[in-house]
Amino acid sequence: MTREEIRNRVIDCLAGKVTCKSFTEAVTDYLEGNLSVLDWVRFQMHLGLCLGCRLYLRQMKLTIRAMGTLPEKPIPADVRAELIRRFRNWKNP
Amino acid sequence: MAPTPEESTLLQALRNGDEAAFALLVDRYHGQLLRLAMAFVASRAIAEEVVQETWIGVLEGLARFEGRSSLKTWIFRILTNQAKTRGVRESRTVPFSPLGNDDADKPSVDPTRFLTSGYFVDHWASPPTPWDEATPERLLLSKECGQRLEQAIEALPPAQRQVLVLRDVDGLSSEEVCNVLALSETNQRVLLHRARSRVRRALERYLEGDASTP
Ligand SMILES: [Zn+2]
Numbered sequence: 001m002t003r004e005e006i007r008n009r010v011i012d013c014l015a016g017k018v019t020c021k022s023f024t025e026a027v028t029d030y031l032e033g034n035l036s037v038l039d040w041v042r043f044q045m046h047l048g049l050c051l052g053c054r055l056y057l058r059q060m061k062l063t064i065r066a067m068g069t070l071p072e073k074p075i076p077a078d079v080r081a082e083l084i085r086r087f088r089n090w091k092n093p
Numbered sequence: 094m095a096p097t098p099e100e101s102t103l104l105q106a107l108r109n110g111d112e113a114a115f116a117l118l119v120d121r122y123h124g125q126l127l128r129l130a131m132a133f134v135a136s137r138a139i140a141e142e143v144v145q146e147t148w149i150g151v152l153e154g155l156a157r158f159e160g161r162s163s164l165k166t167w168i169f170r171i172l173t174n175q176a177k178t179r180g181v182r183e184s185r186t187v188p189f190s191p192l193g194n195d196d197a198d199k200p201s202v203d204p205t206r207f208l209t210s211g212y213f214v215d216h217w218a219s220p221p222t223p224w225d226e227a228t229p230e231r232l233l234l235s236k237e238c239g240q241r242l243e244q245a246i247e248a249l250p251p252a253q254r255q256v257l258v259l260r261d262v263d264g265l266s267s268e269e270v271c272n273v274l275a276l277s278e279t280n281q282r283v284l285l286h287r288a289r290s291r292v293r294r295a296l297e298r299y300l301e302g303d304a305s306t307p
Contacts, residue, residue: 019215028286052220072124
């Protein structure tokens with residue numbers, strides 16, 4: 001085997017059988033840091049080569065961040081006042 | 094996870110009957126509790142009641158709170174207990190298995206988006222396209238987009254919705270979520286994955302028009 005062939009065999013072996021579909025199923029494990037080192041390297045290599053999966057990852061991160069910026073449900077003033085009243089009663093039964 | 098130093102101070106103030114401390118707690122968590130309650134029960138009105146019952150439960154439990162968890166986790170746990178009781182009373186179906194039966198085998202992405210044969214089987218046939226709105230702020234600038242996002246979350250099966258709301262909307266850690274919902278780390282992650290995949294699909298449908306995926 002030439003050096004080139006050996007190099008390609010090593011890359012093939014490291015790359016494993018990562019598909020785009022398998023990336024979309026593993027994206028949460030990827031983001032949560034729950035992959036084995038080998039799987040992480042494989043997905044990392046796949047991402048380097050695959051624009052579609054990079055876009056998928058970007059969409060997923062954007063979706064997550066967008067959920068984090070959703071406005072909070074406001075507390076109605078009368079509910080808040082009632083809760084404070086309850087606290088007073090609790091304090092001085 | 095013990096209470097944070099800030100929580101310990103707050104706890105002391107509450108036990109001393111400091112009204113401002115209670116108001117601070119209510120302002121900080123009421124909205125998050127309401128959002129979570131709505132993931133358990135059928136209507137906003139019942140969810141409001143559950144949150145109020147939760148605050149009463151907090152007051153009743155303050156003396157007994159031993160500080161084995163953070164104050165926040167403890168409050169959220171009171172809510173989930175109240176909500177579960179209430180959910181059963183309202184006979185809304187609570188999933189029997191911790192993962193629920195909804196879309197257990199459903200793929201994260203519509204399978205028609207991938208090649209079905211050849212050397213590149215299971216690689217993108219129609220890959221995702223870049224979204225113009227590159228930041229959450231720009232994404233949510235459109236009121237309609239925010240509404241679509243809320244609708245997508247509301248449409249999730251309850252167990253998925255509960256995890257997603259706590260993790261991604263309220264920003265709790267996975268450890269806190271497992272604690273609050275009494276889930277294993279693995280189940281938490283599976284539910285989170287299914288929920289996030291569904292919400293991304295919904296946003297994609299909205300942003301790219303309805304042509305792309307079912
Ligand atoms: Zn790919």
